[in-house]
Amino acid sequence: MSQEWKDAIRAEEQLHAVCPFCHTLNFATANLGLWPYGEAGIAQVKKGHTKVQEHPDKDQLEVGELEGKKVVFGCECGRLEMFEAWIWNSRYEIVDYITLRAAAEIAENKALEEKAGIAKARLAVVKGRGEKS
Numbered sequence: 001m002s003q004e005w006k007d008a009i010r011a012e013e014q015l016h017a018v019c020p021f022c023h024t025l026n027f028a029t030a031n032l033g034l035w036p037y038g039e040a041g042i043a044q045v046k047k048g049h050t051k052v053q054e055h056p057d058k059d060q061l062e063v064g065e066l067e068g069k070k071v072v073f074g075c076e077c078g079r080l081e082m083f084e085a086w087i088w089n090s091r092y093e094i095v096d097y098i099t100l101r102a103a104a105e106i107a108e109n110k111a112l113e114e115k116a117g118i119a120k121a122r123l124a125v126v127k128g129r130g131e132k133s
């Protein structure tokens, strides 16, 4: 995975996070001093989780955000890395899609603005009639 992908989804460091794709609790243990209660803190975080993945080589995990959900780099499911590969491999189609979709949205907004302008003009005419009589 690339640094650009990490930057795009605003990856930040966290000691632990649950992967929203596979529901695995991921936690970093290279520096136990970072955990407020050391091993006891880790045990507390692991409570109730059936799927856990320890990252003994990392001081902290890199956790980004997609659709408002925290996403974990390095989770064994690999979904986050698959998304990046899919986006990059489909980039031309995605750029075309965004271009076409944005043009359609702009056209729709312009049509709405025109309708609103016509309605506003009619209202002014109606009000004008009311003021005269």
Ligand SMILES: [Zn+2]
Pocket: 019, 020, 021, 022, 023, 024, 075, 076, 077, 078, 079
């Ligand atoms: Zn996962």
